[in-house]
Amino acid sequence: MRLSQVLVLLLLVVGFISCQKPGDLNAGDLQPSEDVLFPNQTDTLSIKAHVVKEDTLGTDELSACLLGTYNDEVFGKVICSFATEFALSGENPDFPLTYEIDSVVLCLTYNGYTYGPISSGTIVVNPLTQPLDMDSNYTSGSSLSISNENLVLNPEQTYVFNPNNYFYSSGTDSLLPQLRIQLQHQLGNSFFSPDNPNVLANDASFQEYFPGVSVSPGIDPMGVAAFNLTNINSKIAVYYRYDNNGVQDTTFYDFPITSECARFSKFKHFPQLASQPYLQNLFVTDTLDGSALTFVQAAAGTKTKINLPHLLDFQTAEGRIVNKAELIIPFEYDSHMPAPSTLFIFYKDADGVLQALPDQFNGVIGGGRNDDTHEYRLVITQYIQKVLAGTLENQDLYVVAGSAGVSVNRVVLHGPNYSAIQNENMRLVLTLSN
Numbered sequence: 001m002r003l004s005q006v007l008v009l010l011l012l013v014v015g016f017i018s019c020q021k022p023g024d025l026n027a028g029d030l031q032p033s034e035d036v037l038f039p040n041q042t043d044t045l046s047i048k049a050h051v052v053k054e055d056t057l058g059t060d061e062l063s064a065c066l067l068g069t070y071n072d073e074v075f076g077k078v079i080c081s082f083a084t085e086f087a088l089s090g091e092n093p094d095f096p097l098t099y100e101i102d103s104v105v106l107c108l109t110y111n112g113y114t115y116g117p118i119s120s121g122t123i124v125v126n127p128l129t130q131p132l133d134m135d136s137n138y139t140s141g142s143s144l145s146i147s148n149e150n151l152v153l154n155p156e157q158t159y160v161f162n163p164n165n166y167f168y169s170s171g172t173d174s175l176l177p178q179l180r181i182q183l184q185h186q187l188g189n190s191f192f193s194p195d196n197p198n199v200l201a202n203d204a205s206f207q208e209y210f211p212g213v214s215v216s217p218g219i220d221p222m223g224v225a226a227f228n229l230t231n232i233n234s235k236i237a238v239y240y241r242y243d244n245n246g247v248q249d250t251t252f253y254d255f256p257i258t259s260e261c262a263r264f265s266k267f268k269h270f271p272q273l274a275s276q277p278y279l280q281n282l283f284v285t286d287t288l289d290g291s292a293l294t295f296v297q298a299a300a301g302t303k304t305k306i307n308l309p310h311l312l313d314f315q316t317a318e319g320r321i322v323n324k325a326e327l328i329i330p331f332e333y334d335s336h337m338p339a340p341s342t343l344f345i346f347y348k349d350a351d352g353v354l355q356a357l358p359d360q361f362n363g364v365i366g367g368g369r370n371d372d373t374h375e376y377r378l379v380i381t382q383y384i385q386k387v388l389a390g391t392l393e394n395q396d397l398y399v400v401a402g403s404a405g406v407s408v409n410r411v412v413l414h415g416p417n418y419s420a421i422q423n424e425n426m427r428l429v430l431t432l433s434n
Contacts, residue, residue, distance in 0.1 A: 068224035081216035121222030342402030
């Protein structure tokens, strides 16, 4: 996952409120066992938390591309679109000299996920005017060179995302659910009868001739759907008829989206339309205080920055060793939009580049959503140990959605000063030994 460098404009210090340890008189029964601190544990280390507007996010060649518009009642409006190349089904296809195009269909296979209320809306398909480059790094903010021409056969046609509706090609033969957009017949003619037949010699020549398309939603909020573009059924299918020895025959030719086709998603956010005036400030600034509440949104929305300003004080405590460090982040339950199933955490190195914590590579970091306790737990022991040992600097940490490039999931997190009850706050629990 590539995450761009962010500009931090504001730092506001907030402190943890000390947690009362249970005593003898059955105090341990007053809270869940996992929330009870033992004498060798502490959760009083100060934390600074901020909401940071994501700059851009690497979205090329991911498992899914997103399409649609979602008016999130908390975070504001988000628009998702994508661009992709196409390939030939085989080199030098032999098309008949005389044929008649029946239909040209852009087929997009759902991957099963939708976001927000689903309603009808129009879709725009614009041809690219410059080829994509498989070796380039495209992000959610990359610019595109496109034609103003809309390739959709009927631009007023509305579509409703339905990832559970199987497509029956003939009789009882079914294909995975897909969105099927009728395109102009002239596009099929340009594929079958190019001025220079050599453009059909191979994929590279074809992609130079037809760089691909940009697919975007119309103005209506129709929800957001995720598509598996490299599924065998994601393609432009040209259906045509021709004279086969005096018999009128019908057939088709596919221009698939293969794993070798460049493709990426684009996201645009409108925080000024958020229901909370506080979040609307992200329209004019990149950073907000997150001491009470902080916010994480996929699709290059927001992330949470965490700083531990007094962590190095533990270096002066002789004989104290951190055996475990667990970052606990409670979240707000929302019936309208499930929180991300996983949160990831990164640190920023000396060059300002986000890096995975060393704990990420041993499989114990966690970060999964707990729907019973409404919290995330991230074990960052190795990172804390390396900072205290001086092999890593005490840099800012960044919490992001685990499916950042392929979903628009979001979550409202509790900050370190959310409540006077410490167990409801973001906190770092350190288990120590002498």
